[in-house]
Amino acid sequence: MTAPLIYIVGASGSGKDSLMQYCRERLGGSSAVQFAHRYITRAAHAGGENHVQLSPREFAARAQAGLFALHWSSHGHSYGIGIEIDHWLEKGIAVVVNGSREYLAEAGRRYRKLLVVWIDVSPEVLRQRLLARGRESAALVEERLARHRRMTRPDAGVIVISNDGALSEAGDALVAAIEQALACA
Numbered sequence: 001m002t003a004p005l006i007y008i009v010g011a012s013g014s015g016k017d018s019l020m021q022y023c024r025e026r027l028g029g030s031s032a033v034q035f036a037h038r039y040i041t042r043a044a045h046a047g048g049e050n051h052v053q054l055s056p057r058e059f060a061a062r063a064q065a066g067l068f069a070l071h072w073s074s075h076g077h078s079y080g081i082g083i084e085i086d087h088w089l090e091k092g093i094a095v096v097v098n099g100s101r102e103y104l105a106e107a108g109r110r111y112r113k114l115l116v117v118w119i120d121v122s123p124e125v126l127r128q129r130l131l132a133r134g135r136e137s138a139a140l141v142e143e144r145l146a147r148h149r150r151m152t153r154p155d156a157g158v159i160v161i162s163n164d165g166a167l168s169e170a171g172d173a174l175v176a177a178i179e180q181a182l183a184c185a
Helices: 016-027 056-064 084-090 104-110 123-133 138-150 167-184
Strands: 005-010 033-035 038-040 068-074 077-082 094-098 114-120 158-162
Touching: 005 016, 005 104, 005 167, 016 033, 016 094, 016 167, 056 068, 056 077, 068 104, 077 084, 084 094, 094 167, 104 114, 114 167, 123 138, 158 167
Parallel strands: 005 094, 005 114, 033 094, 114 158
Antiparallel strands: 038 077, 068 077
């Protein structure tokens, strides 16, 4: 029995990490769902995401050894999701991952039971969040905003959650989407 892979996507700064933490606090005690950590070639303390830091060399070695179920590069960093998720899915455990919009087609080819949740945020709110986190210069923030405007979401089969308001509103919507996926598995 294969469970669904719940693939969370959205612009950097859209609140994916905060929403996933919100859901983890509410659903983390369930044996029916697991939240996968990402392996990233970025400092562990940067960005607020609870991830596993790897050097570029370590990342390349893991990729070559086939230790990532999914992996991609973006904004000068490499991102990976470990192959442990395949084991969890095979055991009937739904898995929630912080994915990449640009890698979505590949994830869809790799996983039959893929539920895409697109976290939407207005450009104004996104600009405020990116500037507040202080990881990029104002010029890089504008580049991210331009990229955000160019990204189009698929028309079908995607759950869209707006995250312009209170975290609890979008968080509750994401919890509901995950619970619905579990009920249909």
